Amino acid sequence: MKRVAVLTSGGDAPGMNAALRAVVRTAIYYGIEVIGVKRGYSGLIKSDFIPLGIGSVADIIHRGGTILRTARCEEFFHREGREKAVRNMVSAGIEGLVAIGGDGTFRGAVELEKLGMPVVGIPGTIDNDIPCTQWTIGFDTAVNTVVDAINKIRDTATSHERVFVIEVMGRKAGFIALAAGLAGGAESIIIPEKPFEVGDVITKIMRGQNRGKLHSIILVAEGVSGALEISKKIHEAAGLDTRVTILGHIQRGGSPTAWDRILASRMGAEAVKQLIQGERKKMIGIKGDAIKSYDIEWALSQTHEINMQDYHLSAILSI
Numbered sequence: 001m002k003r004v005a006v007l008t009s010g011g012d013a014p015g016m017n018a019a020l021r022a023v024v025r026t027a028i029y030y031g032i033e034v035i036g037v038k039r040g041y042s043g044l045i046k047s048d049f050i051p052l053g054i055g056s057v058a059d060i061i062h063r064g065g066t067i068l069r070t071a072r073c074e075e076f077f078h079r080e081g082r083e084k085a086v087r088n089m090v091s092a093g094i095e096g097l098v099a100i101g102g103d104g105t106f107r108g109a110v111e112l113e114k115l116g117m118p119v120v121g122i123p124g125t126i127d128n129d130i131p132c133t134q135w136t137i138g139f140d141t142a143v144n145t146v147v148d149a150i151n152k153i154r155d156t157a158t159s160h161e162r163v164f165v166i167e168v169m170g171r172k173a174g175f176i177a178l179a180a181g182l183a184g185g186a187e188s189i190i191i192p193e194k195p196f197e198v199g200d201v202i203t204k205i206m207r208g209q210n211r212g213k214l215h216s217i218i219l220v221a222e223g224v225s226g227a228l229e230i231s232k233k234i235h236e237a238a239g240l241d242t243r244v245t246i247l248g249h250i251q252r253g254g255s256p257t258a259w260d261r262i263l264a265s266r267m268g269a270e271a272v273k274q275l276i277q278g279e280r281k282k283m284i285g286i287k288g289d290a291i292k293s294y295d296i297e298w299a300l301s302q303t304h305e306i307n308m309q310d311y312h313l314s315a316i317l318s319i
Ligand code: ATP
Pocket: 009, 010, 011, 012, 041, 071, 072, 073, 074, 076, 077, 078, 101, 102, 103, 104, 105, 106, 107, 108, 109, 111, 124, 125, 126, 127
């Protein structure tokens, strides 16, 4: 194998740059040239290619976002778009691709392989909603961002004796809400994986109120929707001053944590090794402390279950 390409696709996540650096440096170490593709799959269709040398990835390990930029590409959903992408790659002498992104990016990778292009996927998304990996690149940084926000909101919630309903990202999954809620000491955590009654949240707040506790942090995953409605119901039932904070895109930014950089470095290096070994359709994951690889199609048919023990633990600790 003489030349591989690398791209970042879907939503950006802190640590994508660290993964890119690992891919480039590992490939060069093994004598392979690397081509960077700008803006995900649309860069493949437009031949938006740049050669990446050792120096091109210097000074990026600590930066959020992705220097390759990222995009969602409608044309890639159609066979003609994907065929054009493969033609462009073949004419540029590209023999394999490392795709860093979420499950959509992995679905695109499967389709590329069907057209003859070997692909290895690296899970890069803050949502952690990818099967066959306990951690995705960017999740740890996003959770730390949310915990930092909870700490700040807690100060004002205590001072004003208010209830804060904080909505966090995570698409249809509650990984960010659960991890940040446990780490941030939230009174209630509302996630899509667990049906909930606003009445139970209110009962808990009232119980606290009776003990003289007048502030509360309620963490709601975006997949549940209705943070405003929950806040309104709490206000009406408990007569408490309630506020809603939707954290939004700050959860996507920032310098990646040490863990995200370590994960990205390990996964980036492994992705290149998989291509060198002749693998054609793999995703990289981590289980315990071990870096693993799985057939992407099979992996996408699996589920990543949320840790319900942590959910119950958070309920016990916030009694
Ligand atoms: P995130 O989890 O952050 O949203 P993602 O990788 O899941 O990241 P998507 O927008 O779902 O983000 O997918 C990225 C791109 O992958 C799409 O814009 C499209 O170009 C391609 N893609 C997704 N699904 C498919 C598919 N079934 N077939 C071909 N290409 C796909």
